[in-house]
Amino acid sequence: MRDTIRLLLDGSELDIASPPPTQTLLQYLRETLGHTACKEGCAEGDCGACSVVLAERAGTGLRWRAINACIALLPSLDGKAVYTAAGLAAADGRLHPVQQAMVETHASQCGFCTPGFVMSLFALFKSAGTPDRADIDRALAGNLCRCTGYRPIIDAALRMHALADANDPHGLARPGPAAAGDFETALLAQLDAIAPQQPLAYTHAGQHFCAPLTLSAACHALAAAPEATLLAGGTDIGLWLTKALRQLPALIYLGRVAELQALASDEHALLIGAAVPLSDAWAALLGEYPELTEIAERFASPPIRNAGTLGGNLANGSPIGDGLPVLIALGAQIELVSRRGTRWLALEDYYLGYRRQARQADELLARIRVPRRQPGQQLAAYKVAKRYDQDIAAVCAAFSLQLDAAGSIAEARVACGGMAATVHRARGCEAALRGRRWEAQTLAAACTALATDYTPLDDLRASAAYRQRVAANLLRRFFSETTAPAIATRAVAGGCR
Ligand SMILES: Cc1cc2nc3c(=O)[nH]c(=O)nc-3n(C[C@H](O)[C@H](O)[C@H](O)COP(=O)(O)OP(=O)(O)OC[C@H]3O[C@@H](n4cnc5c(N)ncnc54)[C@H](O)[C@@H]3O)c2cc1C
Ligand code: FES
Ligand code: FES
Structure with a gap:
């Protein structure tokens, strides 16, 4: 030590x-x-x-x-x-x-x-x-x-x-x-x-900091101090300190845990370590899903993406976090690890309520598993905010459709951020899409259903009515871009520079 x-x-x-x-x-x-x-x-x-x-x-x-x-x-x-x-x-x-x-x-x-x-x-x-x-x-x-x-x-x-x-x-x-x-x-x-060869662990004025080097050591540290704050890039936690003046008596830093820094893939999925910086995590996602280029670019700024992690974004679980709707629409799963073992959870099942998640106190998020692109998959993610760069979304919507050879929707996954206390799937909208042809009548039914899927937030960023309307308009934009891509322009409903 x-x-x-x-x-x-x-x-x-x-x-x-x-x-x-x-x-x-x-x-x-x-x-x-x-x-x-x-x-x-x-x-x-x-x-x-x-x-x-x-x-x-x-x-x-x-x-x-x-x-x-x-x-x-x-x-x-x-x-x-x-x-x-x-x-x-x-x-x-x-x-x-x-x-x-x-x-x-x-x-x-x-x-x-x-x-x-x-x-x-x-x-x-x-x-x-x-x-x-x-x-x-x-x-x-x-x-x-x-x-x-x-x-x-x-x-x-x-x-x-x-x-x-x-x-x-x-x-x-x-x-x-x-x-x-x-x-x-x-x-x-x-x-x-x-380069650290040994873990760091010390106490200063009653505040404890440790930086384990392995996943097993991190799980031991958390089991011994389940009340400790897990620190990754600190781009959320930093603000708890500088703005909310919160006291954090114990911190377990995950940025040195080798297993959490790994990026891998197999024929079925990408595996992204929870402490991989957002810059690298987005680059891996774009390799599979280039449609996400704009949303990746509009996630914060390069310095925040260089420090912050995808694991931190998902674990923080903000209702306006941009990674959540995108990864839920992609069908991502997360791996929770503790000294007791490992379990995988569909990302949408992780969010139980406002800032309430299915993580036990001794568990940490270790990896994110993102399925690879399927033939016939149509995907889009849109962020509507007041500024193009470095702004928090009023609505962030992600849509993924699986079209079969006959042009019918075999599977639909829709998730929106900024629309409720937690990011969750739009089940009514998905049901209105599934099994139908991807055509104007289906779009109209899906927009109607989408209005019942969420009770949007009404706050300084946007009114609830605005958010409802924008979410439906984004679905319409997705329809235009996927059914008549030549005439759809990317400027229709996005933010403006
Ligand atoms: C200027 C600015 C702009 C931003 N813009 C955006 C934006 O456009 N979109 C967006 O979605 N977010 C944005 N954020 C929020 C933030 O950058 C992201 O949520 C980021 O992904 C957090 O990751 P982190 O590694 O910094 O998390 P940290 O701050 O280290 O941790 C965040 C939370 O996650 C927990 N945690 C971290 N890692 C783990 C783990 N492996 N297991 C369990 N719990 C864990 C921590 O205990 C803490 O509760 C912005 C932040 C700032 C400061
Ligand atoms: S002082 Fe650090 S980003 Fe403004
Ligand atoms: S020169 Fe940039 S803030 Fe004054």
Whole structure:
């Protein structure tokens, strides 16, 4: 057992003995180290002012990903390399290409958001080839600026590669992840040297934190402390701390449990480890179901998807969680594991009521099993929200139909979020679809039935009547897209950029 976390901050190793388990990385940087390059805007993962970049081993190379420091708990960064805007310039003071491009295009005014934009662009600089406008929009979906109007920042993003230094000995000014030079070799060696070999477990001021390395150890830890909070990406839990000021006396961190990080597939299903980051989980789902591209892109922002997990989304069980309707429509099952054994549950059976789930206190969610595409399957998932990027859905609806060779609906699965206290299947709508031909008359009957399946929420985001109407309109859109795809446009009922 260890009680000291080790991380690399802007290339230098830090050993931190028994840090407060619920201290965020941002609090540590600003309040403990006085490192003010990382800004606090919202403290809830929305504005991107606190963005930092993690460099991680990915096979034989490196992967660079932005996360939000304001909701990342410091001990969860044990064994990781963190880069901030203060660490990008070369030793002789030369600005990093991203920073230089921001200067040259006048992309900073009050400057408060600037370090966060620089870090999101730095992650993009280290990730892809030369980005196009769509890549840039996607990369910046989690960064807000109140001054510039974004155009100069986008100009900087389009310019940064022209300023790249392919021979930079410092390494950070070389674009792309692939360049394997001395810098990358040294960073990989540093990462390997600090990679946890032993579980972390300590108590600070009465608060306990442990980070088991195996599923069996995690189950033991939970059996011994069933009241403990399971921590994955912390993108929900972070807000309990920074906004609700909740006290969490014991945390079991799942981000180091090897079995929960695995992605696998067989001829029947994809198997997604509960602690696989959303970025990777969505990528796996898109490989099988490319129709989910838009909903994957509209799930939060890259920094949230890089930290948050699919297991956390499903376990949190929010009635407005986007993963729930999509995976219920896909017929997903979840694996619950404890010291007592393992059981599989259809995802829809996991939700018993508002924030009430079928998980026993000593169980954790280990894997998500998603059936592979079937011949004749028609699928769509739509999110209606006030903004295109980084917004919570008023309604998130997912539809999956199995059409037989004669064009009749052999099986229907429909699930909507934002429409009730829990996400659940629209059984009346499904019954109106099943066994019928996929035609206008069936659609009309299914829309009528859908109105009886849910008692929508009436809140600040949308009225109940609006939600009912939108859900039916989304079913109509699905019909248009699947029966006359050439004339259906993707703009009909979606959000707007
Ligand atoms: C700015 C912002 C934007 C967001 N946008 C969206 C969005 O568009 N759509 C959406 O659906 N969500 C959104 N979220 C919510 C959140 O990002 C997701 O729910 C995410 O998937 C949570 O995963 P996590 O790993 O961070 O969970 P955590 O915060 O670590 O945990 C969440 C809950 O799940 C439990 N838990 C975690 N892992 C397990 C496990 N393996 N077994 C049992 N229990 C477990 C925890 O104990 C906790 O109760 C957003 C959040 C933020 C901050
Ligand atoms: S401070 Fe706004 S995302 Fe972190
Ligand atoms: S430059 Fe002022 S918020 Fe972006």
